Amino acid sequence: xxxxxxxxxxxxxxxxxxxxxxxxxxxxxxxxxxxxxxxxxxxxxxxxxxxxxxxxxxxxxxxxxxxxxxxxxxxxxxxxxxxxxxxxxxxxxxxxxxxxxxxxxxxxxxxxxxxxxxxxxxxxxxxxxxxxxxxxxxxxxxxxxxxxxxxxxxxxxxxxxxxxxxxxxxxxxxxxxxxxxxxxxxxxxxxxxxxxxxxxxxxxxxxxxxxxxxxxxxxxxxxxxxxxxxxxxxxxxxxxxxxxxxxxxxxxxxxxxxxxxxxxxxxxxxxxxxxxxxxxxxxxxxxxxxxxxxxxxxxxxxxxxxxxxxxxxxxxxxxxxxxxxxxxxxxxxxxxxxxxxxxx
Amino acid sequence: xxxxxxxxxxxxxxxxxxxxxxxxxxxxxxxxxxxxxxxxxxxxxxxxxxxxxxxxxxxxxxxxxxxxxxxxxxxxxxxxxxxxxxxxxxxxxxxxxxxxxxxxxxxxxxxxxxxxxxxxxxxxxxxxxxxxxxxxxxxxxxxxxxxxxxxxxxxxxxxxxxxxxxxxxxxxxxxxxxxxxxxxxxxxxxxxxxxxxxxxxxxxxxxxxxxxxxxxxxxxxxxxxxxxxxxxxxxxxxxxxxxxxxxxxxxxxxxxxxxxxxxxxxxxxxxxxxxxxxxxxxxxxxxxxxxxxxxxxxxxxxxxxxxxxxxxxxxxxxxxxxxxxxxxxxxxxxxxxxxxxxxx
DNA sequence: TTGTACGCGTTATCAC
DNA sequence: GTGATAACGCGTACAA
Numbered sequence: 001x002x003x004x005x006x007x008x009x010x011x012x013x014x015x016x017x018x019x020x021x022x023x024x025x026x027x028x029x030x031x032x033x034x035x036x037x038x039x040x041x042x043x044x045x046x047x048x049x050x051x052x053x054x055x056x057x058x059x060x061x062x063x064x065x066x067x068x069x070x071x072x073x074x075x076x077x078x079x080x081x082x083x084x085x086x087x088x089x090x091x092x093x094x095x096x097x098x099x100x101x102x103x104x105x106x107x108x109x110x111x112x113x114x115x116x117x118x119x120x121x122x123x124x125x126x127x128x129x130x131x132x133x134x135x136x137x138x139x140x141x142x143x144x145x146x147x148x149x150x151x152x153x154x155x156x157x158x159x160x161x162x163x164x165x166x167x168x169x170x171x172x173x174x175x176x177x178x179x180x181x182x183x184x185x186x187x188x189x190x191x192x193x194x195x196x197x198x199x200x201x202x203x204x205x206x207x208x209x210x211x212x213x214x215x216x217x218x219x220x221x222x223x224x225x226x227x228x229x230x231x232x233x234x235x236x237x238x239x240x241x242x243x244x245x246x247x248x249x250x251x252x253x254x255x256x257x258x259x260x261x262x263x264x265x266x267x268x269x270x271x272x273x274x275x276x277x278x279x280x281x282x283x284x285x286x287x288x289x290x291x292x293x294x295x296x297x298x299x300x301x302x303x304x305x306x307x308x309x310x311x312x313x314x315x316x317x318x319x320x321x322x323x324x325x326x327x328x329x330x331x332x333x334x335x336x337x338x339x340x341x342x343x344x
Numbered sequence: 345x346x347x348x349x350x351x352x353x354x355x356x357x358x359x360x361x362x363x364x365x366x367x368x369x370x371x372x373x374x375x376x377x378x379x380x381x382x383x384x385x386x387x388x389x390x391x392x393x394x395x396x397x398x399x400x401x402x403x404x405x406x407x408x409x410x411x412x413x414x415x416x417x418x419x420x421x422x423x424x425x426x427x428x429x430x431x432x433x434x435x436x437x438x439x440x441x442x443x444x445x446x447x448x449x450x451x452x453x454x455x456x457x458x459x460x461x462x463x464x465x466x467x468x469x470x471x472x473x474x475x476x477x478x479x480x481x482x483x484x485x486x487x488x489x490x491x492x493x494x495x496x497x498x499x500x501x502x503x504x505x506x507x508x509x510x511x512x513x514x515x516x517x518x519x520x521x522x523x524x525x526x527x528x529x530x531x532x533x534x535x536x537x538x539x540x541x542x543x544x545x546x547x548x549x550x551x552x553x554x555x556x557x558x559x560x561x562x563x564x565x566x567x568x569x570x571x572x573x574x575x576x577x578x579x580x581x582x583x584x585x586x587x588x589x590x591x592x593x594x595x596x597x598x599x600x601x602x603x604x605x606x607x608x609x610x611x612x613x614x615x616x617x618x619x620x621x622x623x624x625x626x627x628x629x630x631x632x633x634x635x636x637x638x639x640x641x642x643x644x645x646x647x648x649x650x651x652x653x654x655x656x657x658x659x660x661x662x663x664x665x666x667x668x669x670x671x672x673x674x675x676x677x678x679x680x681x682x683x684x685x686x687x688x
Numbered sequence: 689t690t691g692t693a694c695g696c697g698t699t700a701t702c703a704c
Numbered sequence: 705g706t707g708a709t710a711a712c713g714c715g716t717a718c719a720a
Contacts (some may be wrong), residue, residue, distance in 0.1 A: 007485075020707040025699060035705060057410060057697035059400040060712050067443070067463075075429040078627060080421065085419040086445055097458060099411070100444050102432055118399040118439060121412075141351075158549040283422060287631040337699055353713055364691045369715060376716095379689060401713035404696050 008049045017045040019049055019268075028053060052219050067097040068310055068334065069115035069123040071130065077225065077254060078282055079299065080126075083148070086303025087124065094311055096121075105131040117143050122310045128193045132156075144313035146306045150195045151322070161306045161323035165208055165279075168274030168295045168327040169203025173249055174278050175293075175329065177211050180336040182247035182275055184216075186237065188223025188230050188259060190251045197225070197251065197300045200279060204249055222237050223255035238266045247275040247335075253282040256292050260334070271336040281330050290333035352393045361389040363528065372397060394533065395629035411441040412654055413467040415474060417448045421569065421598060422626055424470075427492070428529075430647025431468065438655055440465075445676045449475040461487050466654045468492055488657035490650045495666070502533040502655065505650045509540055509623075512639045512671040513547025514554070516621050517593055519637075521555050521611035522679040526591035526619055528560070532567025532574050532583065532603060534595045541569070541595065544623060548593055562587050567599035575602030582610045591619040591679075598627040600636055604678070615680035625674050634677035642669050 008027075014021045019038055026032040027042045035041075045051070059065050070087060084100070090099045103112040105128075113134065115123050122144030123137070132153050138145050139156050147160035154237050162324055177180045187204045190197030196281055201220070208215050221237055223230040230250060237243055248263075250256040256278035270276050278285060281296035305323055312319040331337050354372075358365045361654050363382055369425030370376040371386045378386075389395070401407050414423055414475060428444070435442045446459040456513075457478065459467050469479070477495050482489050483500050491504035521528040531548045532543030545564070565581055567574040574594060581587055593598040593609075600622035607618050614620050614634055622629060625640035649667055656663040675681050 007697095011697080021698080022708075023706060024707090029699080031699095033705065049379075052460075052462060054404075056400055056403040056407075056696055057712095058699070060714090061405045061697075061699040063400075063712075065400060073451055076427070078425060081419070081422060081425045084428075084444075090418055090446065092446060092458070095458075097463060100428075100432065100434060100442050100445050113719080114436070114439075114441060116396075118396060199700095284628060284631055287628055287633070289631070289633065337694080353711095354715095360715075365714075366713080366716075367690060370690090373715080377689065382689085398713055401696095403717040404698085407696075543691080673719075 003276045007054070008051050010051070010053070011115055012049060013042065013045050013051050016049065017041045052063050058341045060231055065097075065119060065121050066095075067099055067120045068314075068335070069099040069101065069120040071113070071115050071123060071125045072100070072102050072193050073127060074102050074127040078284070079254075079280065081283075082300040083126075083303040086300035086305075087307045088303075090304050090307035090311065095154065095178070096311075103129050105129065105134060117141060122146070124306050124310060125150075127195070141161075142309060146319075148302060148309045149331060151229035158317045159309050159321050159322060161302055161309060161324070161325065162195070163297045163302060163325045164327045165199035165202040168207065169200045169207040169249070169279065170316070172279075172293070172295055172335075173204055174210070174328050175214070175331075176247045176249070176275055176277060176335060177207065180271070181249070183213055184219065184245040184247070185213075186219040186221065186234075186248040188233070188244040188248065188251040188255045189220055190223060194225075200249075200251060219245055223251045223259070225252045225254050227254050227258040229258070231262050232256035232258045234262035235266070238268075247262065247277070250276060250278045253278040253280045253292060254286045256334075257284065257288065260288060260292075271334050275336045276334045285330075286332065288313065291333035291339075293337065294330050296328045296329070296330045301325060349560065351398070352395045354395070354397070356393060356394050357386065357389050358501060360393065361385045365526065365618075373458075374598065394628075402595050407461060407575070409465050410443075411464045412441055412658075413443040413445065414467045415457070415459050416444070416446050417471060417473040418446050423598075423624065425627075426644040427470075427647040429560040430644035430649075431651045433645075434648050434651035435654065438533045440655075444611040447473050449473065449478060451535075460483060465653070466490070466658050467656060468650050470537070488654060490654045490657065490663075492650050501665060503663045503665050503667070504535070505646055505653060505669065506539070506562060507641045507646060507669045508525075508671045509543035510550065512673065513544045513593070514550040514624075516556070516637070516639055516673050516679075517548055517551035520591045520593075520619055520621060520679060521551065521557070524591070524619055527557055528589040528591070529557075529562040530589040530592040530597045532577065532595040533564055534567060534599075535570045538569075542594060544593075563589055567595045567603070569596045569598050571598050571602040574599035574603070575606050578603045578606035579610070582606060589618065591621070594620060594622045597622040597624045597629045597636060597638055599627065600638070600678075601632065602634075604632060612649070615678050619680045620678045630676065632678070635683075637679035637681065638674050638675045640674045642671070645669060649651065 010021050010024050014024045027034045091095055124146050126148045127150050145158050147158055149162045152158040152160050205215055221233045248259055250259045263270055268274050278292050278294040281294045285292040285294050309319045333339055354365050354368050358368045367387055371378045447457055466488050470492045471494050487503050489524045491502050496502040496504050549559055563576045592603055594603045612618050622636050622638040625638045629636040629638050653663045667685055677683055
């Protein structure tokens with residue numbers, strides 16, 4: 001390995017400043033006193049040589065990367081934009097780096113995670129990107145992890161931050177029932193692997209139960225948090241026999257796009273014939289036609305909170321185990337309420 | 345530095361497999377023949393010890409990080425979502441890591457970039473996140489860079505990928521003039537630092553000139569690619585005297601949101617009284633009211649292309665200097681055309 | 689096909 | 705306050 005790097009190293013700085021490498025290092029890291037005189041000399045030399053410490057070398061020496069990771073299972077939805085924005089804000093505040101990767105666990109072990117102890121000091125794991133086994137592995141080596149939009153497996157005690165799904169869903173369905181007198185409410189289920197989906201389904205069932213309405217399996221169909229899947233399945237439901245419904249809870253706002261279209265293409269009016277409500281309050285929802293009544297999830301705040309928690313972990317400070325961010329119902333037109341002042 | 349790490353290293357593997365570190369390394373990197381027998385022994389030991397190579401150590405040894413960076417000047421717009429999606433797709437294809445950071449150059453030098461040779465093998469620089477001086481520095485050390493949504497300073501010869509701005513703008517303005525007979529077209533200028541803004545302004549001027557229309561400075565106002573700025577300034581323009589206009593090109597789709605609102609709140613109809621056209625074809629534009637006629641910019645493709653170029657650079661393969669992705673006009677309602685089949 | 693020995697740029701320990 | 709130097713974990717000439 002004779003190819004000496006052309007870049008200027010701490011040794012060069014030390015030589016030119018007529019001090020030892022150790023002193024330069026101390027000056028750099030401010031972790032031990034260095035005389036005023038020497039400091040100035042070093043600073044000057046660093047400028048002259050335009051010396052830049054090589055991150056990877058310090059990383060090896062310190063065994064820290066100054067980087068945190070974010071694992072997403074995909075980037076297809078608009079959901080991750082505010083999430084990322086929140087995370088990035090905190091990360092840059094801490095002068096850290098942010099590594100972003102998509103990953104979906106599979107049964108095959110050779111499909112190994114791009115993010116982990118090899119290249120980060122800690123990671124943020126979104127929903128079901130990692131399975132329990134992977135989380136166990138990380139816990140075993142005491143690697144800092146914060147879960148986003150999922151709770152921790154009970155025995156692992158991994159801090160997590162997610163939003164209030166069940167109660168909010170119960171409330172918005174209750175609104176449909178009590179305020180608008182809807183009694184046949186369809187539900188577009190999200191991906192079963194995602195906890196959000198399951199909790200929203202529970203909230204849906206809660207509300208129906210509480211009002212003595214029967215949960216009809218035929219009215220629970222797959223929406224997959226996806227515009228096109230929702231479109232197809234709502235269309236199918238509409239063309240079926242005896243599956244009358246006067247409202248639909250779309251699971252999330254993406255699916256609402258497809259549901260609205262299917263309903264309107266069938267010649268039905270929203271909200272008069274069929275009311276529609278979603279979940280997330282995505283950027284699009286106020287612009288849908290009619291504007292979508294939905295549950296506002298504070299996604300950017302979720303990102304910020306999760307990132308802060310992770311930094312607490314990194315600094316071995318206490319970190320809240322469970323963070324459940326509150327969600328609000330945003331009333332617009334699609335539920336049947338009159339056009340409100342609360343546009344956008 | 346006596347604190348021996350508890351983690352298992354390549355040396356442990358070598359010892360247990362009764363071979364040298366070099367052989368283990370060769371097995372790992374598949375860059376030199378290793379006998380079948382030894383291979384199997386090593387593989388078994390690695391499994392037993394659940395050995396994971398430390399990325400940072402190989403990085404130091406190879407002087408490569410297996411990471412590319414993306415520098416954004418902010419994450420406030422929805423624009424970066426498809427961009428990121430495109431980039432991420434290519435990055436994961438190459439089994440690389442993606443570091444994302446926001447950064448806005450300032451005059452103060454202490455505000456140093458979070459991304460560069462210290463932590464990446466190459467970077468993607470969006471628009472004006474870096475100034476020319478910073479680009480010069482990177483070129484000097486021959487650091488691989490690809491520019492996104494801006495051209496290279498002439499003397500630097502940095503590959504870039506951006507979209508066709510000027511001609512597309514000229515076309516969409518021409519559509520307003522020729523098809524819809526508009527003759528007083530306002531323009532919401534984007535941030536001056538962004539090349540996209542300036543080129544779109546030129547396209548606007550081109551179209552007016554070509555039709556013998558006078559460019560009225562009073563009709564060129566700031567939109568800043570921002571919904572709220574656009575709203576305020578269009579409102580102001582509408583309340584002014586003698587600044588009649590029958591159309592507005594909003595610079596981008598974000599600004600269109602604000603412009604539409606300002607116009608409609610003033611009691612004017614879009615497109616009958618004032619036609620509105622934008623640029624980007626963001627996720628929102630088909631959902632605006634009326635659906636927005638705009639220029640479709642292939643943002644995800646921009647991301648993919650830029651990433652591929654960067655990987656070409658990394659592999660010292662030839663890379664196209666200039667990539668100008670084509671843009672298409674998407675006709676919807678807001679220009680005055682009848683509702684077309686081309687919804688969404 | 690395998691092993692030896694050193695280099696990568698930095699931090700951290702210890703002695704002074 | 706400062707210097708000398710051993711780690712850090714891995715890659716890779718070179719020799720065998």
